[in-house]
Amino acid sequence: MLSFDFDYFRPETLNEAIDLFQFLDQQGKQPMFFSGGTELITLGRINLAYTEAVIDIKDIAECKIMQVSGDQVLLGSTLSLTKIEEANLFPLLTKTASEVADHTARGKITLGGNICARIFYREAVLPFLLADSQVLLIGPNGKKIVPINEIFQGQLGLEKGEFLVQVATENRFIRAPFFSVKRRQQWDTGYPLITIVALKVNQQIRVGISGLCPFPFRSKEVEGALNNIGQSAEARVAGAIAVLPQPILDDVEGSAEYRLFVLRNLFFDLLAALDRVQV
Amino acid sequence: MEVIGKSVIRKEAVDKVTGRANFTHDFHTLPMLSGKMVISPYGHAKIVSIDTMEAWQVPGVRTILAGDRFPLTGEAIRDRPPLAVDKVRYHGEPVALVVADTPVQAKKAADLIKVKYELLQVVNSPTQAFQKGAPLVHERLGEYKKEEDSLPVPGTNIATHIKIRKGNMEKGWADSVAVVEASLSFAPSDHVAMETRCATAEIMPDGNIIIMTSSQAPFMVKRLLSDYFGIDLGKIIVHTPLVGGAYGGKAPVQLEVLAYLASKAVGGKPVKIFNTREEDIITSPCHIGLDATVKLGVNRDGKIQAAEIRYLWDGGAYSDKAIDVTRSGAVDCTGPYNIENVSCDSYCMYTNHPYASPFRGFSHAELSFAIERTMDLLAQKINMDPLVLRYINAIMPGNTTPTRVLLNKSNVGNLRKCIEKVRELIHWDEGSVKEVSDRLIRVKGVSCSWKTSTIDIDAPSGVILTFNRDGTINLMSGVVEIGTGTKTILAQILAERLKMDVDNIHVKMEVDTQTTPEHWKTVASRGTFMAGRAVLKAAEDVLDQLKEVASCVLRAPKEDLEVAGSRVFLRDDPSIGLHFKDIGHGYKYPNGNSIGGQIIGRGSYILRHLTHLNPETGAGKPGPEWTVAAYGVEIEFDRRDYTYRLVKACTVVDIGKVMNEKAALGQVMGAMSMGLAFAGRETFYFDELGRVLNPQLRTYRPLRYGENPEYLVGFVETPQLDGPYGARGVGEHGLMGMPGALGNALSIAAGVSLNNLPLIPELIWKAKEAAK
Amino acid sequence: MKTYTGTLNVNGESRMVTVRSADTLLYTLRRMLGLTGSKPGCLNGDCGACTVNVDGWPMKSCLMLAVEAVGKKVTTIEGLADTPIQKAFVEHFAFQCGYCTPGFIMNCHSLIEQHPDADDHTIKEWLESNICRCTSYFEIEQAVKSVLKKT
Numbered sequence A: 001m002l003s004f005d006f007d008y009f010r011p012e013t014l015n016e017a018i019d020l021f022q023f024l025d026q027q028g029k030q031p032m033f034f035s036g037g038t039e040l041i042t043l044g045r046i047n048l049a050y051t052e053a054v055i056d057i058k059d060i061a062e063c064k065i066m067q068v069s070g071d072q073v074l075l076g077s078t079l080s081l082t083k084i085e086e087a088n089l090f091p092l093l094t095k096t097a098s099e100v101a102d103h104t105a106r107g108k109i110t111l112g113g114n115i116c117a118r119i120f121y122r123e124a125v126l127p128f129l130l131a132d133s134q135v136l137l138i139g140p141n142g143k144k145i146v147p148i149n150e151i152f153q154g155q156l157g158l159e160k161g162e163f164l165v166q167v168a169t170e171n172r173f174i175r176a177p178f179f180s181v182k183r184r185q186q187w188d189t190g191y192p193l194i195t196i197v198a199l200k201v202n203q204q205i206r207v208g209i210s211g212l213c214p215f216p217f218r219s220k221e222v223e224g225a226l227n228n229i230g231q232s233a234e235a236r237v238a239g240a241i242a243v244l245p246q247p248i249l250d251d252v253e254g255s256a257e258y259r260l261f262v263l264r265n266l267f268f269d270l271l272a273a274l275d276r277v278q279v
Numbered sequence B: 001m002e003v004i005g006k007s008v009i010r011k012e013a014v015d016k017v018t019g020r021a022n023f024t025h026d027f028h029t030l031p032m033l034s035g036k037m038v039i040s041p042y043g044h045a046k047i048v049s050i051d052t053m054e055a056w057q058v059p060g061v062r063t064i065l066a067g068d069r070f071p072l073t074g075e076a077i078r079d080r081p082p083l084a085v086d087k088v089r090y091h092g093e094p095v096a097l098v099v100a101d102t103p104v105q106a107k108k109a110a111d112l113i114k115v116k117y118e119l120l121q122v123v124n125s126p127t128q129a130f131q132k133g134a135p136l137v138h139e140r141l142g143e144y145k146k147e148e149d150s151l152p153v154p155g156t157n158i159a160t161h162i163k164i165r166k167g168n169m170e171k172g173w174a175d176s177v178a179v180v181e182a183s184l185s186f187a188p189s190d191h192v193a194m195e196t197r198c199a200t201a202e203i204m205p206d207g208n209i210i211i212m213t214s215s216q217a218p219f220m221v222k223r224l225l226s227d228y229f230g231i232d233l234g235k236i237i238v239h240t241p242l243v244g245g246a247y248g249g250k251a252p253v254q255l256e257v258l259a260y261l262a263s264k265a266v267g268g269k270p271v272k273i274f275n276t277r278e279e280d281i282i283t284s285p286c287h288i289g290l291d292a293t294v295k296l297g298v299n300r301d302g303k304i305q306a307a308e309i310r311y312l313w314d315g316g317a318y319s320d321k322a323i324d325v326t327r328s329g330a331v332d333c334t335g336p337y338n339i340e341n342v343s344c345d346s347y348c349m350y351t352n353h354p355y356a357s358p359f360r361g362f363s364h365a366e367l368s369f370a371i372e373r374t375m376d377l378l379a380q381k382i383n384m385d386p387l388v389l390r391y392i393n394a395i396m397p398g399n400t401t402p403t404r405v406l407l408n409k410s411n412v413g414n415l416r417k418c419i420e421k422v423r424e425l426i427h428w429d430e431g432s433v434k435e436v437s438d439r440l441i442r443v444k445g446v447s448c449s450w451k452t453s454t455i456d457i458d459a460p461s462g463v464i465l466t467f468n469r470d471g472t473i474n475l476m477s478g479v480v481e482i483g484t485g486t487k488t489i490l491a492q493i494l495a496e497r498l499k500m501d502v503d504n505i506h507v508k509m510e511v512d513t514q515t516t517p518e519h520w521k522t523v524a525s526r527g528t529f530m531a532g533r534a535v536l537k538a539a540e541d542v543l544d545q546l547k548e549v550a551s552c553v554l555r556a557p558k559e560d561l562e563v564a565g566s567r568v569f570l571r572d573d574p575s576i577g578l579h580f581k582d583i584g585h586g587y588k589y590p591n592g593n594s595i596g597g598q599i600i601g602r603g604s605y606i607l608r609h610l611t612h613l614n615p616e617t618g619a620g621k622p623g624p625e626w627t628v629a630a631y632g633v634e635i636e637f638d639r640r641d642y643t644y645r646l647v648k649a650c651t652v653v654d655i656g657k658v659m660n661e662k663a664a665l666g667q668v669m670g671a672m673s674m675g676l677a678f679a680g681r682e683t684f685y686f687d688e689l690g691r692v693l694n695p696q697l698r699t700y701r702p703l704r705y706g707e708n709p710e711y712l713v714g715f716v717e718t719p720q721l722d723g724p725y726g727a728r729g730v731g732e733h734g735l736m737g738m739p740g741a742l743g744n745a746l747s748i749a750a751g752v753s754l755n756n757l758p759l760i761p762e763l764i765w766k767a768k769e770a771a772k
Numbered sequence C: 001m002k003t004y005t006g007t008l009n010v011n012g013e014s015r016m017v018t019v020r021s022a023d024t025l026l027y028t029l030r031r032m033l034g035l036t037g038s039k040p041g042c043l044n045g046d047c048g049a050c051t052v053n054v055d056g057w058p059m060k061s062c063l064m065l066a067v068e069a070v071g072k073k074v075t076t077i078e079g080l081a082d083t084p085i086q087k088a089f090v091e092h093f094a095f096q097c098g099y100c101t102p103g104f105i106m107n108c109h110s111l112i113e114q115h116p117d118a119d120d121h122t123i124k125e126w127l128e129s130n131i132c133r134c135t136s137y138f139e140i141e142q143a144v145k146s147v148l149k150k151t
Helices: A014-026 A038-044 A081-087 A091-097 A111-115 A125-130 A220-226 A233-242 A256-274 B013-017 B103-112 B126-130 B169-174 B218-229 B255-265 B277-282 B322-331 B364-381 B386-393 B415-425 B486-498 B527-554 B661-680 B738-750 B761-771 C025-032 C084-091 C101-114 C120-127 C138-150
Strands: A007-009 A032-034 A053-056 A066-069 A072-076 A134-139 A142-147 A163-170 A178-184 A192-201 A204-213 A215-218 B033-039 B045-051 B061-066 B094-100 B114-119 B158-166 B178-186 B198-203 B209-213 B236-240 B271-274 B289-298 B304-316 B341-350 B433-435 B440-451 B460-467 B473-477 B505-507 B561-564 B567-570 B577-579 B585-588 B594-598 B600-606 B627-638 B644-654 B710-716 C003-010 C013-020 C051-054 C057-060 C073-075
Touching: A007 A014, A014 A053, A014 A134, A066 A081, A072 A111, A081 A091, A081 A111, A091 A125, A091 A178, A091 A192, A111 A125, A111 A163, A125 A163, A125 A192, A125 A204, A125 A215, A178 A256, A192 A256, A204 A220, A204 A256, A220 A233, A220 A256, A233 A256, A256 B761, B013 C084, B013 C101, B033 B103, B033 B255, B033 B277, B045 B094, B061 B103, B061 B255, B094 B103, B094 B255, B126 B289, B126 B304, B126 B341, B158 B322, B169 B304, B169 B341, B178 B364, B198 B255, B209 B218, B209 B255, B218 B236, B218 B255, B255 B271, B289 B364, B304 B322, B304 B364, B322 B341, B322 B364, B364 B386, B364 B440, B364 B661, B364 B738, B386 B415, B386 B440, B415 B440, B415 B627, B415 B644, B415 B710, B440 B738, B460 B527, B473 B486, B473 B527, B486 B505, B486 B527, B527 B561, B527 B567, B527 B577, B527 B585, B527 B594, B527 B600, B627 B738, B644 B661, B644 B738, B661 B710, B661 B738, B661 C138, B738 B761, C013 C025, C051 C101, C057 C101, C084 C101, C084 C138, C101 C120, C101 C138, C120 C138
Parallel strands: A007 A053, A032 A053, B033 B271, B209 B236, B304 B341, B473 B505, B644 B710, C003 C073
Antiparallel strands: A066 A072, A072 A163, A134 A142, A134 A163, A178 A192, A192 A204, A204 A215, B033 B094, B045 B114, B061 B094, B158 B341, B178 B289, B198 B209, B198 B271, B289 B304, B433 B440, B440 B627, B460 B473, B460 B600, B561 B567, B567 B577, B585 B594, B627 B644, C003 C013, C051 C057, C051 C073
16 A cells, blocks of 8 residues: 555656656656556555656557567567566566566566666566667657667666666577576575576677676676686686675575575586587 | 265355455445554664654544553563553564554554654574573563463563473483484564454444454453453454464454554544554564474483473563463473473563464474474484384373373374374385485475363353254354364264254354354364364254154154254154254144244353463373374475475374365365475564564565475374364364474485574575585 | 546446545455455565456556556456356365455466466466465365366
8 A cells, every 4th residue: 555645647658758757857746657566566555665746658659569570579668577478579588587576466567667676686687688688768868779788787777757668689699598597595486596597699608697786787707707618617607706796695585605605506507508509 | 974074165165266255354334444553663672752743744643542551461461562662672563553534544644653762682582582681571570460370580581481390300311322402493483374464443332342353262352352451341242254364373362452442542433453464474473483402312222211301482572372382382392202201491481573472283383393303313313213213102092291191092193003104105115315316316204293282271162053944054153264164064063963964054154252152262273172062062952952842743752753854753753753944943833823932052162171280390281182193294305506395295193083074184285385384484584673574475485386295194083082073173283293394304315404494495505514 | 646536447347436546456446346355465466365357367456556457357356256267166175264265266267268278387387476375275276277177
């Protein structure tokens, strides 16, 4: 139950949404773009989120797009994760997204919502980071297309009044061999202890990780160590562990030391799965 | 038997699959106001000030309760203010209560109440609480009103101390060739009934107080409200509709008190308090934690000679029901083994944790983990098969319990038979470890348990039967339908006794303390036993009345009459007889003359021969009978990652008599799921301020579909002569052995002794690292 | 606007409501429309007790604003009658306390509609969205599979 009130708007075009935001912002309404809205509802009920104006963007055509166009797959930001899984246009994304929350909740959680979430796991972004995807953003200064690896540093670098419209991914990445594992504190339920996602492109392994640090990341340094083909698997894994970003999470899901233990083994599994694959 | 044992469809089944089954929160009227608690964000802190000024400005606010000194509450010791005063003693403790027209307004106002706290030193475990010089949770422990058999120690954090002294410990140790000692521990956790607790209260102009509550103990609500506030018992009317899961967590009385105080503050208007999930987890009573040390000595033949046990129960901030749990843990402290020399100290400790309530098994799942892990260590030490060790020490008729009750063929089940059946079901003889691959192994662990129900020695149960004009019967019992299907089983008992179709018996699901005969509390797997006995007595009453009228009409002596198929008839000529519909509401002769009247049957039952325990030795008869069970768990363990999968779980319980097969299986399997979740995943994580860091279902995680193992359930039927058709209690037993069996399997698999719960892979990893 | 007045399509009927924009669908169903079959278990999208069916798919009604349901077809447990899955729940004893049951049935019902040939993996993926604290899940599995087989 939300104890604060807000105005609810449902614009039909991108420009309408952008204009509304600026207008409402000027009025001091702390407007919020909303697609699945699960975070506003769940964080709002414990007073960790607040707004006086909700701009629901899920009726905007560009945000709902899901199509293969030329050598690209276009996915709109307001598609629910369930919808994306059912269509299965990007198998690595399907696999990774299918581990987020639970199936029914994923019918409400959207792609954009997960990528821009405040709860820091944001696992749906990992496949796009590995696939060098492009994001289409819109804001007060109009549309822009940016490589996701440029604008996503732990979180999507949106400016005020901007939102994510689409993500475009090239087919060659979509067909590449992959590895995606989510390890939890126990069994099959809960936040990730570690979610690790990998893609093999041009004989090089790309790796994205969520749950290790208070942000999801793809690290060139980690990839460099893992791709050190001349070395033993042990040396490559040790090299990767040595260049991890910091801090390592230490919380109720698991201690930092234990997370590193889990990650180490996952690195070996990843190498075992992808090393011998020829692309 | 015609009806007993059959999987009769539950009487409330259709309501439950169509969304028509109503629970407390589903009853809402327009004038009903909403209460919202302000709860403590800290484990232990002085309340410096409470500012309600801004909160009063919220439209719709009718009252705000804060800072008032209401009478102290609590079952065994009156140690709990309904709303905290002076200081808060646990994270989640209610500090203020807002009443407003709508839930939104109430929350809005509650969020605006500013409470200033000054942090106090936190007592974060029962072991810490037990240390000399530990901060005191209750400074005035000696001044509280209390029950006679609560034994608090003022100046300490000991809320009660139960002693068991049986036999001669010196002799026991002298006769032992091997001794093991272990320390085991786990933090509090939660029941997580899917329906969070809810209570409403309204005070009528005539002074009647109408309560509705999702409770296992509506009659106790009535008694306690009367005690706490000096209200006439008859003026308190408690309604309990269907309850959405309870598992012991809805036996304590808490929200009812707040709802009553709230209603009183707004001139008697109806007020509802409905827990959020977070409040249900931390504010309302939780599942008790335990720090245990167990020492066992064994002779050359593998017979246990001595047991020295210390249980430090984490009763939390207020003693309430934890004192009874502590006593119950002492009574069955050894597990189901015949041990002549026993010394046990069971302490209920105050800590700055959410306070404890009963949890399915009432201390027995907890103590079983401690005992059963130690049993495996013992088996390992003397190099004996752990199932054999349990078999040769299994308690039997002729043995005595720790409180010196002499067991006989009726008051204890057949544990050896249970063990034999588990041995078969889990293929124990194929070995407890099987290699699957270089990383994976399949490992089995076993355990046993027993339980008597240490309920109040004068606990009653009553049943009323009334006839409808069509000859069908209404059955009214004070048992609350919390999910166990007990009321359907009561109908089966009645149908069996009257030899009639169970479809012709209507069961009143709701309890209303004004018109429903009392059933003490729907706890301790006692519903079938006690209410079943009351049904049988009421059935006798009805039979007598039916025959009385029929004897007159049929002009035959009562002794010549028989009852079956909703008819009373002549034994030697069944064609001559009367249908219930012709006599259930009196008999009308052709000329209009009538005799009899509505037949109303009554039956009541009270447990016999129970006694208080001797405070020095523990000697006494705490419960009527002991149900025993044996268990096995098979896991698939990854030796590299320390992760595992639950493959199979097995319970064989001596149930006395299977009353409703599918319902019994459901009870046992459901309890097993809960036990595995408790053992494998569920716990509160506390920080240094005593805050529970995981009070939501996304961080506190019950078992989900597909995480469960394959279930193997077996029943042994050793009739309990006093039970209806020989039945014993069974609602809790599937749970009790799971932590021990899982802990044993994992300890074998990992090659280290795992003495803590929950058994998550990180715990195993830590134990392995420490052993390196 | 802070409140919305208009119609919701629930169980095949158009129902006029006035709600706060911030009201969840669950609150609206229960409090405004008296449809108390959908249960609050966590109000946080974690437990599934409030699951309804929106345009054919399962939806946790505590995670959806009522205003978001405008123009959609909402089915609650009260909208099902004599369906095979309800009968299967009764026959297989797939509930005890019954509190999670409406949500579980709505999820199972949606699964049967969307994937009548669902395999074990799909069944698990869908049904792990709901918590049942009483039963072993064994009976629920039996119930849902008995219906899937028939269709």
